[in-house]
Amino acid sequence: MKTVLFIAYNFPPCGGPSVQRSLKFIKYLPGLGWQPIVITTNARAYPIQDPGLEKDIPPGTPIYRPASWDVNAWRPAFTKLRLGKLHAAINTLFALPDGAIFWARAARPSVRQAIAVHQPQIVYTTSGPYSAHLLGLWIKKTFGLPWVADFRDPWSQNRLIHYPPGYRAINRRMERRVLKSADHIVTVSRPIAQSLSDSMDGANTPISVIPNGYDPDDVPLLAPAETSKFTITYTGKFTRLRRPDALVEAVTSLVDSGQIPADKIELILAGSNLDAFIPSRPPFTKLGYLPHGELSALWQRSTMLLLVQDPSSENNGAYSAKLFEYLAANRPILAITSPSNVAADLIRQTQGGIVVSHDPAEIKTVLLDYYHAWQAKNVRHSPDWEIIHRFSRPELTARLADIFNQLAGG
Structure with a gap:
């Protein structure tokens, strides 16, 4: 050898x-x-x-x-x-x-x-x-x-x-x-x-x-989720350039207006520096850093997985390492990023989810559509596994x- x-x-x-x-x-x-x-x-x-x-x-x-x-x-x-x-x-x-x-x-x-x-x-x-x-x-x-x-x-x-x-x-x-x-x-x-x-x-x-x-040993193919709440999960950290502000504004507006009842939605966030970016109130649940081996169980009880990226053109070459595990986890991805980012391109190619900009109104529309689909038990997700397996x-x-x-x- x-x-x-x-x-x-x-x-x-x-x-x-x-x-x-x-x-x-x-x-x-x-x-x-x-x-x-x-x-x-x-x-x-x-x-x-x-x-x-x-x-x-x-x-x-x-x-x-x-x-x-x-x-x-x-x-x-x-x-x-x-x-x-x-x-x-x-x-x-x-x-x-x-x-x-x-x-x-x-x-x-x-x-x-x-x-x-x-x-x-x-x-x-x-x-x-x-x-x-x-x-x-x-x-x-x-x-x-x-x-x-x-x-x-x-x-x-x-x-x-x-x-x-x-x-x-x-x-x-x-x-x-x-x-x-x-x-x-x-x-x-x-x-x-x-x-x-x-x-x-x-x-x-x-x-x-x-x-x-993604490692197939870490991300077994998950069956469609059956959850008591419309559950969106984010794993990772935020930075001064990778910020969830538009998401927080969109979710808060949906809950405060009653368009999504507070007891029917949960955003689960697992990362190391969440307090500076995420409110300490429902529907936001902050778990702190989790060992990598526990993430699959977290994705199992999720309706959607969340990707947030720096929207600038200088960041267009960044996939984000978690994206590939998200794709393999068989959950639709909500990607808040630049539409010209390589991650956005891959999500479109694999039909792995939906890409939106850092615009609270756009995020609200997408979340409401997925919430109604979840209510009707009709969240459709048919990614292109031939492309995903290349990773x-x-x-x-x-x-x-x-x-x-x-x-x-x-």
Whole structure:
């Protein structure tokens, strides 16, 4: 079996969506002839932990967890002291490109040891954090191994990152070095691939799109829901750009006007930062962060699943990792996003739900239509399973293994 040195800062027991892509690749790569050798960090760097995810790590997988002085490990203490903004400032101003840079440097002895012991044929790095790619750049220069760099999100063009004056240009230069030095670039959507290609400054590094997906082991096909309430479920978090304001306004208006009785509708939200965005009153139910293994049961008792995205054109390349699990869960999706977003395109292609803009009036109309269909026990949902199955994690991992095989010479 061939071996790949797999650099993944976010790895179980880390929880949240950032861990899923790496974890599922590692789960299915051995069946395709590739043994991952994992370089990650220690658990104290993870503000959200989900130990249940460790069941997907193949037995015997070598895992190196180099200890380091890590800015991210300070986050819980700063948050407890209500100094979250100070932590963010330290992370931005003094840790380039991000708080994991000290980990990336401290990991070098572990990398040397792993290469000496396991003799990998390929190096794979995934971001964020982007420091993982700087570790990959060092490995490429030091050992000359073929290198695949995976971008789960944009880097210098990431709108969620507040760069002080001049810092975006610094990150752009680091990004360009990675793009020009890697042997193959992988990312999650065509718009992000195009953005990365435009940043290459004349280099011709191949770029492949391998989107996120769903694991059939995690999302069994659910039977149509029979619920005592019209139940809409959201899993994930909100941000300053991904806001549920229009949804809250629409639902509140429907309930206050009596168009939907308060005891006949429930919005269930499972995530880590809901209080800043969601009222603490019916029909809103906030569950906080749930382990990934509990989400399927939550979807089982849902009439619809909710997707909320940043509506700006700069976000058109973001699918949202949860979308693929939503599609596999066999529930209609209410997607509040830009109509030109790749997620909106996929929902239309798969007939997986309905896409609306961040317009309370439009959202009200759609919710009322679905509520009446639910009342009549006539919520129709016939997605295109042939398209959805293309996003299964085993199939997507096979595409990554093909890239590894090409770089390793067959």
